[in-house]
Amino acid sequence: MVKYRLIDFDKDESEVIRLLNQNLTPRNNKEFFQWKYINYPGGKSTGAVAEVDNKIVAVVFYLPFNFYRNGKIINAARPISGCTAQDYRGRGIFKNIMKFCLESYKKDYKFLFANPNRFSHPEFMKMGWKEKTSYEYRVGIIFPWDTQNNLNLTSHSLPSISKEIKISHEYYLSGGTTDMLKWRYSDKRYKIKKIQTTDGENYIVFRLHKKASLKLIILCDYIGDENYINAAIKEVCRIERTCFIYFLKNEITAKINLLLSKRHKQAVITYLEEEPEIIHNIGFSLGDLEGTI
Template identity: 25%
Template sequence: MQIRKGTEADIPAIVELLKSSLGEGLIQKSERLWNWKHVENPHGASPVLVAEADGKVVGVRAFLRWQWVYKGQVLQAIRAVDTATHPDYQGKGIFKKLTLQGLADAKEDGIHLVYNTPNESSKPGYLKMGWVEMSRMALKLKINPFAYKRQAVPQAPSQDWRALATLLPKLANPIATTDQVQTFLSPAYLQWRYQDNPLFDYHFLSDYKSYVLFYRIKSHSFGQEMRVLDLLTDSKVFDKKAKSALAASFKQISNACFLTSASGRHFELASCVYSGMGLLPVMDKGPIVTLRNVSLQEDLFNKLSRQQNWGYTLGDMELF
């Protein structure tokens, strides 16, 4: 068996391996999705490793590139995401071999850290390979009992992505000046992340002057969820009138949903720009977050291992 870097020619075989190993599930596997996610990402193309045996791809490990900013320093990160082993080759240590080789390659490529959100079954394996558990993601939730089991999807306002594109360069994360880890934002990233995303239908609320709130509607058995993913403003013109307009648009969508969710960390740090998120306290009820140091100084990595130093949004952390 050979461990090597994946190439463009491997993509069809990789997609078939993902299908045979993982099934379609909630996220359908396709070459279009793979290319959008791992090739077209503005943060950079994903490092991909494959295990090859008997002339075919029997294992794959992809690491999604991501750029975080902390106290003015751009942190080059990778997120451990798409992984699969052919059913006939499971139990041969392929996952571990691919992961350890990925870490070695990451150090050579100047990557600072790895992060991911494992489940309870996979977490022990990561911890054995040097990952550390940060905590569960902090969430801010609002419950609307009057929309329980309501299946009607709230209608989004008119979506003029072209007009929004002219606004995006003027906007910033409202916590941009704080010393919190946050995604390195750019108009290209926002277009890739929300407008061009082939997986889900993302929507936004905007006055096309001073703010944009990206969200998506997720259906559950209990009703609809409004998931607040990113909120950006132009602090120079995001005044009382603009905030009132955002609150009114937000209320219209949120009130049609049983659940509204947002990042607890971002809400705590930028609560002044959030409207109508209810009285429930921020709770550490999200997925488990784990980190692996690659090339950071130990004291800096220790700081990053504490959730209070992060200002992530759900858009940063959503698995796709």
């Protein structure tokens, strides 16, 4: 018989980490566990486990994951790190633990979203989740050596006191506060650059990927005035001495002037709405969809 209960973050940590490493990615450890599920700026995740004969065979977390725009907020939650031990798959455990965990989630939310892998995606669709199909990953070539580009990008230590970042467009972003940016991109592989303009502060977040002799800018996030994104990514490419970028095509990155771009693959985004049309107000970034979360 399968028993479902809320996770005990102290008692269950080691067993849950072992389950995650066996069925998802092997990067989970105590530090990563604390960062991802406990230290999120919006509050600790709600986690649930499924047990058979006192053995944890499945786990899922609901992370409070809100979207911001100039003082306004869309309260959201996202299921993350859901997995079932291989010997117990095909018994409906994933569906049941998802339902149990969401019913146990006590924070307010109007929107749920997930970027499931190829194994869990069919289960989300069976549960009635919808799919956003307009986002895709692309590789682009840009000409960065523009003498008219005079933006000043500085490496920036985000302030200890959280503040909202002024956004010039109509979309709500998860990175709309400095607290969220600091948490999400705390790993040293990410670079956060600030662009100070007369209109305020703008932030561009990226990491580098090298394959053979090719250096690629992975554009993770851009928050602020989208009218500066083209100049900002050009300056990043100039500094890093490359003209290749990898990005999620969305409403904001569409403003980047590329010499050439090629589709890599479609982004997988599933969602549920408590109120109609919320999905049209959300601007997802590549950072939102990275497997780290």
